[in-house]
Amino acid sequence: MRGHDIAVLGGGLVGSAIAWGLTRLGARVALLDEGDVAFRASRGNFGLVWVQSKGQGMAAYAGWTKRSSDSWAELQDHLRAETGIDAGFARPGGFSLCLSEAELDARIAWMRRLHNQPDMVPYPYEVLDRPALARMLPAIGPEVAGGIFCPIDGHANPLRLLRALHGALKARGADYLPEHAVEGIVRTVAGFEIDTTKGKLGAQQVVLTAGLGNARLAPMVGLTAPVRPQRGQIVVTERAARFLDHPMVTIRQTDEGSVMIGDSQEEAGFDTQVGAPILATMAERAVRMFPRLGQLGVVRTWAALRVMTPDGFPIYQQSISHPGAFLATCHSGVTLAAAHALHLAPHILGGHLPTSFAPFGPARFGVPAAA
Amino acid sequence: MRLSVDGRPVEARAGDTVAAALLAAGVLDCRDSAVGGVPRAPYCLMGVCFDCLVRIDGVDNCQGCLVPVREGMRVERQRGARTVG
Numbered sequence: 342m343r344g345h346d347i348a349v350l351g352g353g354l355v356g357s358a359i360a361w362g363l364t365r366l367g368a369r370v371a372l373l374d375e376g377d378v379a380f381r382a383s384r385g386n387f388g389l390v391w392v393q394s395k396g397q398g399m400a401a402y403a404g405w406t407k408r409s410s411d412s413w414a415e416l417q418d419h420l421r422a423e424t425g426i427d428a429g430f431a432r433p434g435g436f437s438l439c440l441s442e443a444e445l446d447a448r449i450a451w452m453r454r455l456h457n458q459p460d461m462v463p464y465p466y467e468v469l470d471r472p473a474l475a476r477m478l479p480a481i482g483p484e485v486a487g488g489i490f491c492p493i494d495g496h497a498n499p500l501r502l503l504r505a506l507h508g509a510l511k512a513r514g515a516d517y518l519p520e521h522a523v524e525g526i527v528r529t530v531a532g533f534e535i536d537t538t539k540g541k542l543g544a545q546q547v548v549l550t551a552g553l554g555n556a557r558l559a560p561m562v563g564l565t566a567p568v569r570p571q572r573g574q575i576v577v578t579e580r581a582a583r584f585l586d587h588p589m590v591t592i593r594q595t596d597e598g599s600v601m602i603g604d605s606q607e608e609a610g611f612d613t614q615v616g617a618p619i620l621a622t623m624a625e626r627a628v629r630m631f632p633r634l635g636q637l638g639v640v641r642t643w644a645a646l647r648v649m650t651p652d653g654f655p656i657y658q659q660s661i662s663h664p665g666a667f668l669a670t671c672h673s674g675v676t677l678a679a680a681h682a683l684h685l686a687p688h689i690l691g692g693h694l695p696t697s698f699a700p701f702g703p704a705r706f707g708v709p710a711a712a
Numbered sequence: 713m714r715l716s717v718d719g720r721p722v723e724a725r726a727g728d729t730v731a732a733a734l735l736a737a738g739v740l741d742c743r744d745s746a747v748g749g750v751p752r753a754p755y756c757l758m759g760v761c762f763d764c765l766v767r768i769d770g771v772d773n774c775q776g777c778l779v780p781v782r783e784g785m786r787v788e789r790q791r792g793a794r795t796v797g
Contacts, residue, residue: 579762579773580746582795597747598793633796638773640762 345371345516347690348535348544350523350558353383354499354674355681356550357506358416362686363548364513365419371542372510373521373535375554380570380611382552383674385645387575387603388499388595389588390430390676393437393466393491397455401700402654404462406673409680410493416679417497423512426505428497429596435494435588436469436478438485438630445487452489466491480584482632496588498596499675506678518542523551526561528663533562548689549668552648553611563662565703568670570646572609574619576602576627578637585631592627592634600634602627606647615642647672650706657685657701659694667694715785724781731757731764731776734787742766742776743790765790 349360352374360372392410396403410432417430439445449468455461467473467490474488475481510517518539525536532545549558555566580598591604605619620642628635648670650656655671667689671677688694713724717739724733731754734742741751743765754764757777764776769786772794776787 580793582793584796636796 344531344543344545345369346544347371347546347548348373348533348542349548349550350535351549351551351554352507352517352519353381353550353552354386354503354506354678355383355552355669355671356548357383357503357510358674358678358681359548359550359669359686359689360515361506361510361513362682363690364510364515365682366687366690368690370510370515371544372515372517373523373537373542374517374519375522376520380553380613380646382645382648382672383499383503385573385575385643386499386675387573387601388496388593388675389435389590390432390495390497391435391588391590391673392464392493392676393435393489394451394455394590395673395676396458396461396654397451398652399654399700400458400461401697403455403458404460405655405680405701406676407462407464407493408684409677410495412679412683413495413497416682420502420505420509424505424508426501426508428502428505430495430497431596432493432495433587434490434492435496435590436474436488436490437590438474438481438488440484440486440626440629442486448489464491464493478585478587480631480633482629484629494588496593496595497675502675502678506682523554523558526558526666528562532665533663546665546667546689546692549666550670552670553646555648555668555670559668562666563660564658564666564668565706566656566668566670567703567706568648568650568656570609570611571649571672572605572607572612572644573603573647574605574607574615574623574642574644576620576624576639577641578602578634579640581637584633589630591623592630599640600627600637602634611646613644613646615644652705655701656703657694657698658703665692713781713783713785715781715783715787717787718789722787726781728781729757729777730766730768730774730779730781730785730787733781734764734766734776744792746793749792 346368395406521537559566578600585594660666722737767788768774
């Protein structure tokens with residue numbers, strides 16, 4: 342196979358968004374993917390495009406998240422024009438609901454700390470007491486004590502986003518190569534030679550976007566990706582006529598009427614089984630927030646693995662020992678899709694991440710940035 | 713057994729599911745889909761596809777293939793998404 346400008350290793354939302362961004366700027370891109378045996382976080386996520394609670398401990402992440410949220414409509418417009426697929430993005434503002442005064446006080450303190458950080462990007466949010474909340478969300482249950490509203494929060498349809506990115510890549514002539522698990526990456530005079538389960542492939546640059554697989558791939562090109570799986574479980578109800586116009590951090594009604602309940606966080610290794618105790622707790626809290634959910638039947642549950650770093654923030658990194666090798670990993674592939682496609686990809690194509698990306702390097706974990 | 717489908721009397725055998733009874737009675741579609749509003753008929757007959765949703769005795773979105781017929785049962789077309797409130 343003839344050489345590519347850039348090989349992107351990992352065909353989930355992070356890799357697909359970056360690959361599309363690169364292709365759009367004229368690069369000849371190969372997007373390598375595994376098959377259905379892969380963990381595929383991009384097929385299991387919740388679908389929020391969420392800003393309000395992100396970046397406690399790293400203001401740069403809050404800014405990056407807001408920038409992606411601000412660019413999401415533009416990404417959706419591009420993808421719709423190129424593929425006819427609507428990624429379902431809406432930005433009606435989102436809520437965190439609290440089921441007691443204590444929960445509300447803790448949430449308010451969290452938001453104050455978040456927004457008091459040096460260099461924190463400003464954006465509006467409101468603390469709502471119960472009467473104010475009930476005016477905006479008449480369906481809340483009697484136990485809801487209050488909440489936080491952030492007008493720039495939204496949600497999207499993650500499966501259609503992935504489908505649209507892949508469709509746009511195909512239309513632009515990028516090579517999507519499924520079942521190409523990467524076994525080795527070697528530096529060559531012309532760039533990199535990538536050894537896969539289906540043969541070798543050459544590219545001038547490589548971008549590692551393999552999610553949990555980045556932990557194994559990163560050392561091959563002098564990078565570091567201390568990522569671990571964190572299980573999240575999701576409950577999906579039957580479709581119902583719209584009654585919830587806004588996403589909550591744990592509950593949203595999709596554009597097709599299903600209600601999704603999520604945001605559990607468990608350390609369970611690579612085990613993707615669901616379990617009744619967690620599902621029951623999630624459902625119970627959801628029904629306390631919106632009692633009418635109790636009328637709905639559950640049609641599916643699933644678990645997927647978040648790609649978590651030690652501090653929960655993304656890693657963006659360029660290799661010092663292997664120039665031309667980059668790495669991107671995060672657990673917010675939907676929220677950050679627009680930033681990856683429109684704001685990160687141009688720097689990768691240019692061969693250099695600017696200093697604004699320095700906070701996202703792995704030096705913050707106290708390990709060498711390059712082996 | 714006798715049940716009604718949108719007010720029309722339909723005969724069914726004991727042990728039939730609602731979906732089987734509908735098909736046997738020549739009912740070729742039983743609902744309008746929740747997103748596109750287009751007609752749908754029972755398909756997988758094993759509880760997986762959710763295409764046989766009907767309203768049974770006033771309860772929306774029942775899976776017809778999982779519910780045995782009962783004497784006097786009132787089956788109605790499921791029109792789009794159910795409402796909760």
